[in-house]
Amino acid sequence: MTPTSRGFLGSRRTDADPSRIPPGQYVTTAFPVLSAGPTPHTPLDRWTFSIRGAVAEPISWTWDEFRALPSENITTDIHCVTKWSKLDTEWMGVSLDTLLAGVQSSAGHALVFCDGGYTTNLPIADLTGGKAWITYGFGGASLDSQHGGPARLLVPHLYFWKSAKWVRGLDLRDEDQPGFWERYGYHNYGDPWQEQRYSGD
Amino acid sequence: MTALDGNAIAGMLQTAFGQDMTAAPGTCAGCGAASRLGQARVYRGAGTVLRCPNCEGVLMVIIENGGVMGIDAQGLTDLHVPW
Amino acid sequence: MARAALLRRLTWQTGTIVKIVTETARTRTIALQVPEWRGHRGGQHVDIRLTADDGYQAQRSYSIASAPSDAQVEITVERLHDGEVSPYLVDQLRLGDELELRGPVGGYFVWQDSPGGPLLLIAGGSGIVPFRSMLRHHRSIHSTVPVQLLYSVRTPEDLFYREELMRMATSDEIDISLTFTRTQPPGWNGYDRRIDREMLVESGWSPGADPLVYVCGPTAFVETAAELLVGIGHDPRRIRTERFGGIGENP
Ligand SMILES: [Zn+2]
Numbered sequence: 303m304t305p306t307s308r309g310f311l312g313s314r315r316t317d318a319d320p321s322r323i324p325p326g327q328y329v330t331t332a333f334p335v336l337s338a339g340p341t342p343h344t345p346l347d348r349w350t351f352s353i354r355g356a357v358a359e360p361i362s363w364t365w366d367e368f369r370a371l372p373s374e375n376i377t378t379d380i381h382c383v384t385k386w387s388k389l390d391t392e393w394m395g396v397s398l399d400t401l402l403a404g405v406q407s408s409a410g411h412a413l414v415f416c417d418g419g420y421t422t423n424l425p426i427a428d429l430t431g432g433k434a435w436i437t438y439g440f441g442g443a444s445l446d447s448q449h450g451g452p453a454r455l456l457v458p459h460l461y462f463w464k465s466a467k468w469v470r471g472l473d474l475r476d477e478d479q480p481g482f483w484e485r486y487g488y489h490n491y492g493d494p495w496q497e498q499r500y501s502g503d
Numbered sequence: 504m505t506a507l508d509g510n511a512i513a514g515m516l517q518t519a520f521g522q523d524m525t526a527a528p529g530t531c532a533g534c535g536a537a538s539r540l541g542q543a544r545v546y547r548g549a550g551t552v553l554r555c556p557n558c559e560g561v562l563m564v565i566i567e568n569g570g571v572m573g574i575d576a577q578g579l580t581d582l583h584v585p586w
Numbered sequence: 587m588a589r590a591a592l593l594r595r596l597t598w599q600t601g602t603i604v605k606i607v608t609e610t611a612r613t614r615t616i617a618l619q620v621p622e623w624r625g626h627r628g629g630q631h632v633d634i635r636l637t638a639d640d641g642y643q644a645q646r647s648y649s650i651a652s653a654p655s656d657a658q659v660e661i662t663v664e665r666l667h668d669g670e671v672s673p674y675l676v677d678q679l680r681l682g683d684e685l686e687l688r689g690p691v692g693g694y695f696v697w698q699d700s701p702g703g704p705l706l707l708i709a710g711g712s713g714i715v716p717f718r719s720m721l722r723h724h725r726s727i728h729s730t731v732p733v734q735l736l737y738s739v740r741t742p743e744d745l746f747y748r749e750e751l752m753r754m755a756t757s758d759e760i761d762i763s764l765t766f767t768r769t770q771p772p773g774w775n776g777y778d779r780r781i782d783r784e785m786l787v788e789s790g791w792s793p794g795a796d797p798l799v800y801v802c803g804p805t806a807f808v809e810t811a812a813e814l815l816v817g818i819g820h821d822p823r824r825i826r827t828e829r830f831g832g833i834g835e836n837p
Contacts, residue, residue, distance in 0.1 A: 305600055305684045307636040312644050313670045328642055332668055338548040340559060383549045463549040483549045486564045487573050500568045510828045511647050513691035514633040517596050523693035541694030542827065 318389060322379055324494035327387040334386060335448045338482055342417035342468050349452060351401070351436060352471035355413075358406035362471075365452070369438070371396045376435055378458040380465070381494040393456055394439030398429040401436065409474035413481060414455055417468040422481035423490070424457065424464055426474070433459055436469060461492040461499070509543040509553060512565075516540060519565060519572045520584060529582040533560030540582075596688050598635060599623075603683045604658060609746045612665040613712070614676050615651060617658040618685060625654055626690035628697050628720035629800070629828075632661065635686040636671055646671040649715040649802075649828075650690060653722030659687070662715045662746060695800065695828040697723070703796040703824070704732040708781070708811050710803025711739060714746050716828065717802065721754055734761045734797075736789050738781055738807070741769040763789040781807075783814050793819035798826075805829040 318329040346365040354360040363371070376393040412429060414422050428434065434457045438445050445451035450467030457464045463483050484490050489498040497503060509516070509525050516524035525541030536557035543553040543562055550566035555578070562578040576582060601618030608614055628650075635645040652660035665676040679685070697705065697720045705724075707717045714737055724733060739745050745764070755762040765777030765785065777785055791797035799820060801811045808829040816822050 304598070304637050305686065306639050307674065307685070308680075308683060309678050310636045310638050310644075310674050312636070312638060312642055313668075314638075314642065332670070336548045337546050338552045339546055339554060339561075340544070384547075461549075486550060486575055487566050487568065488549055500566070508827070508829045510631065510692050510695050511830065513631055513693075514596065514647060514688055517691050523691065525692045525694035539694050541692065 315389075322389060323387055324381050325497045327381055327385055327494065330386040330388055332386075333388060333391075333449065334382070334384070336382065336384065336463075337448075337467065338420055339418045341447050343447065344417050344452070344468075344470075346452060350470065351453065353401065353405050353474065354471065355473040356407055356409040356476050357474050361405060368396065368436075368453075371400055373439075374435065376437070376456065376458075378456075380458050380462050382462040383488065383492070383494075383499050387494075392441050393435065393437040393445075395435040395437030395453070395456060397432065398434040398436065399432060402426075402430060405474075407474050409476050411475045411478040413473040413475055413479050414464075414466045414469060415471055415473055416466050417470055420466055420468070420482050422455075422464050422466050423479055423484055424460070425478075425491075428457060428460065429472075433457065459493070461489075461494050463488065464492055507545040507547075508556075509539070509541040509545055512545055512551060512553075513541070515551065515565065515567075515572075519574055522584075524584070527583055529562065529576075529579040531555040531558060531560055531562060532578050532580045534558035535580075596691070598686045598688045600684050601659060601687055603679060603681050603685060605660075606679070606681060609662060610664075610744055612676065613662060613746060615660055615662045616675060616679065616685075617652070617660045618687065619657075620659050620687065623659055626650055626659075626719075627654060627693075628723040629695045629716040630690035630692045630719075632659065632687045632689035633691065634661070634671065634675070635688075636674060637686070644670045647691075649719070651715045651718045653719055653726050655726045656722065662712065662718075664712045695802070695826050697798070697800065699724075699727055699729050699731065700798060703798050704734070704791050706790045706797040706799040707733065707735040708786075708790070708799070708801045708803075708815075709735065709737045710781075710807030710811070711744065712746065713801075713803030713807070713828070713830075715802075717800070718747055718750070720800070721760065724759070725754065725757065730759060732759050732761075734763070734790055736763045736765070736781065736785065738765045738767060738803070740767050742766060742771045761789075781811055781814065783818060786811075786814055787818060790815075793821070796821070796824065798824055800826050800828075802828040803830075 313332040315329045349365045350362045352362040379389045381387045437456045438453045455466045455469045513525045542556045546552045553563040564575045566573045601620040604619045605617035631647045648661040651662045663675040666672045808827050
């Protein structure tokens with residue numbers, strides 16, 4: 303029998319609306335830093351965001367071009383597979399609908415690629431329809447490098463490892479290919495409401 | 504920035520392998536550098552990633568699913584488990 | 587040690603807090619009475635696990651601060667900004683409370699009484715903790731291995747184990763050098779800068795003495811120290827490091 307630690311709550315909030323918390327998650331006010339590798343530091347003058355792969359014509363934006371695209375403010379809840387959820391986070395970025403608008407492709411899947419070599423895979427359908435953004439602002443400031451800056455994919459309806467840090471582009475694919483964590487046994491889709499943490503869940 | 508080293512996950516490694524692994528020598532499949540697992544750079548993401556102290560290549564990935572640990576050590580060409 | 591003992595499964599044990607010592611404004615040393623402690627080596631860790639009423643758990647690894655021969659297991663914990671376990675251990679834990687731990691763990695960053703060369707210990711900030719265990723062990727076994735400790739802290743208020751280190755420094759075998767990188771005590775005429783080549787040459791064994799070198803501290807500190815050591819000719823195979831993450835700031 304595990305003894306409990308008198309008065310220990312952890313960095314959790316216990317007053318959150320339970321209907322907003324997926325099964326097995328705890329609400330935190332902190333913003334834990336999770337990463338599969340070291341923080342890259344790509345200078346903005348060498349940063350680009352590209353959409354390539356199964357497309358009629360690859361497309362790429364420089365940092366300045368990217369920042370000139372219409373941006374949106376997003377307030378959303380995020381859910382990490384390590385069981386923390388953070389409510390009402392405030393992001394700023396460009397909708398994937400905007401980025402994909404000029405792209406001709408019949409691909410059904412995307413492999414997201416990043417500085418540092420991280421990848422994650424998603425169906426295109428989960429990137430479009432106002433469900434995903436490339437963000438560069440968090441909480442009214444520019445996105446910190448430890449949280450994925452200069453730019454991070456935000457796909458809040460899936461577990462947060464899908465919201466790839468230090469994102470540099472999408473490789474559109476006709477066939478699905480697992481990304482970094484998906485290859486090591488995490489769920490291919492990762493819906494927190496279905497508790498799809500591991501392959502087979 | 505969150506770089507711990509293998510010493511910090513000695514407990515997890517011992518649980519997985521049944522004995523201390525921080526002193527276990529291994530060879531990086533990427534660059535050929537030899538190091539002890541205690542020297543590996545450790546990152547905590549969805550799971551735990553051990554990277555080569557020389558080239559930052561992935562040496563080992565550990566994921567914990569319920570009480571079961573999955574270990575992928577494809578980034579090591581050899582690992583001397585000292586038992 | 588017998589193979590059976592080596593392969594014994596790592597299980598959680600319960601210890602009782604029997605002593606708490608304030609080291610600095612952010613740091614406490616916590617002594618635990620652990621009924622079935624099977625002993626440890628200087629430099630090893632324990633994992634500490636906290637459990638809330640509703641089953642929520644958080645777990646961290648801490649260096650053991652006490653000697654193998656000490657009656658209790660001690661850890662020294664610094665409250666980390668944004669930490670989850672350390673604020674509880676530093677601010678809430680009381681005498682008589684129970685704490686779950688497992689260990690000891692780790693076999694790389696350890697010192698017992700290795701023959702073959704003197705010891706060079708280099709600590710940045712709370713990187714001093716495993717060295718307290720090694721130095722206490724050194725004294726308890728009356729080791730004749732000569733030791734040099736170089737300990738870097740920002741201010742006098744950040745120094746851990748002040749009295750104990752002063753007592754240890756009176757031993758013939760143990761030499762302690764301090765550097766205060768940000769604020770120095772009044773009248774201080776010792777080092778007042780981050781560790782550098784000159785400091786290591788002056789206050790550490792020369793490579794010719796073939797010392798066994800241990801470096802512990804924040805990642806940036808450890809990387810700087812290890813590079814400097816190799817630069818002045820120390821054998822990289824004789825250097826053992828332990829880094830802890832968080833802020834990469836240099837003490
Ligand atoms: Zn390597």
